[in-house]
Amino acid sequence: MADRIYRAAPADALRVEPLGELTAIFDRRSMQTHLVVSPMPEILDAMGADACNAASLAARLAAAFDLDATEDAQPILAERLRELAAMGLVERA
Amino acid sequence: MRHSTRIAVGPVQFRIGSDWAEPIAALEHLYAGYPQDDTRPSDATVRLFAARPWRRWLRPSVHIGGDFVVPDALPLPLSMGLLAAEMGMNLQVALGWRRHMLLHASAVAKDGRALIMSGESGSGKSTLAALLGEKEGGGDWRLMGDEFTLIDPAGGNAFAFPRAVSLKNEAIAEVAARVDPSRLGPLLAATPKGDIRHLIPRADAIAAMHEPARPALLLFPRFGGEASVEPMGEGEAFVRLTEASTNYVALGEAGFAALTRLVRETPAFAISYPDSAAGIALVEQLWAEAAK
């Protein structure tokens, strides 16, 4: 499957509140609350305002968390991006 | 409508209309000690009505209507008119009230601080609150409500909704043994929710119904099994309270802010208990720690 490019919601649209192991994300555009676990908040952080696909995201996360960028992270990130898109938190660019 | 009355419970002013005199008379008995302000317009309307004119007399059955209606709700026999009124009032609050975040939870307060208990029906949250509210000598718990607790989104305080307590099944005898019979409504036997009897809250609880209380302890009780206490994380408490709130989604960011604040500032526990006495003991013990 093609590595789709996504863009995260603008930062001021979201209110992110860590609650222990969960993170509650309130989307001011949809008025919806999303309860997510790692790595969703980290993905949104790493995307910032840029258009990202799973490959570029893997590279960013690897750099941010000082990990080796591995090929097998990409399908997982692509799946997470699809889930975030279904929630409306990221949008296909 | 032919018969009507007005009742204020906490911040909500109801007007209740009925095709029959009996439910209104029963309500006026239960709510006689509540403050009356005739200059205040009503926030919510409840209607108890007969689907067809002749059904006022012939096998009279009470339909529940009002500002908000459950389309497929079955009518109740006239003998359960008080239950119909209670269900109608709950429905209007659950679906229509927007000033506070509504938690389907009971609450009691002491020294301006609130203990909030959330759980499904059958969890014993109502009974625990009623028993705490009646406790002799053990302190001065104020009953805030057996069904709804209101959280002010701006300040985070809890507000009371002390409607007449709806005692069910075994709880009826348990509470009736401790209170003046004049504070009990008629026994409604074999309703769809079991046997029901209403308890009029103590006069001081009614008089203090507008006083806020700071949430100090969140409990998620479960009736049955060994006595146990399980601390609950912020995330789980958040999830369970969104499920226990009837208007969380409708409040938007104000609801989100109120709920995150509530679960962060208030210690939360899941508790199990085999009987009321053990439940009360657990609650008092957790309160003593939380209120330090």
Place this chain on the structure above:
Amino acid sequence: MSAVRSFVDLLAGRRDPAALGPRDWDGVIGVARSEAMLATLAHRLADACLPPAVAALFADQRAAAKVAQAQALWEAEMARRALAPAGIEFVLLKGAAYAAADMSCAAGRQIGDLDILVLAPDIRRAENLLLKAGWEWVKSDPYDDAYYRQHMHELPPMIHKARDRMIDVHHTILPRTHRITPDALALVGDAVTSGAGFAVLNPADMACHCAAHMLADGDLQGGLRNLWDFHTMTRDFAAADPGYWGELDGRAALHGLQSAVHRAARLSRDLYGVALPSAWDRQDPSDVWFRRRLFARDDWGRVTDPLLEQAFYIRSHWLRMPPAMLARHLWTKWRKR
């Protein structure tokens, strides 16, 4: 004075809210809730001097309506995300359109389902894309489903499985069986872009659709609200464009909706007190039935004239369906009771 008349007078600005007693407010609030217009009234009286309890209730209503509108517009955004990548364009209809275009009737207006209009050739693809994006059919019985597909102007309703919100996908604005067949191609082709970036009907078509929805299609349920929409939009459009009433007449003729649009204009004059241009400012004796139906609520918010209500229900079906089909439909509905 009856609560429903007080309510209409307050909206029209004919009645001083300070003159209402507490029991008058009980009725007005009850009627406004029954008409799903309490937040509309709250906006209309935002600057009025009100009893403190009413002012507090109205403030709650305005805040809640703001949240609800954001939620409704988000459904439009999610429909856009599902359909736009495949090149399917849609026009927002009714409440969501009014909110997207920031029209005055949107202030406090309750928005139910998301209504969108797509071109008929796109409807199957739109259906598939929405199903892929998380919408699913509301469970319905096979008769209803077949009924929708053969005779209605929309797909059977779908609901989003995560957000629990309904979408109605229309390919025209009246049922296929209705004796009036508006020009759907013109509706889509001449749509305009709203401030929020969504396509909405142009001002004349919007009023045509509002009148069609209220009078040609509907059984006048929610009539006071639809009439308020019609009243405020025509008032504002005419203020911005002196030729508006003429354009509206032309568009109404194009869609075969002149009689409905003219009746809506007369009713909005009668209830909400707008001044009409002379060509529109007529009297029609049959309007009295519509006014009676619109005012048929008692002080407890109940519909007072069930027979009249039933008559309008049958009338609305009569307009939608040829008689034999109507008989078949009503028979099937009644049997199911």
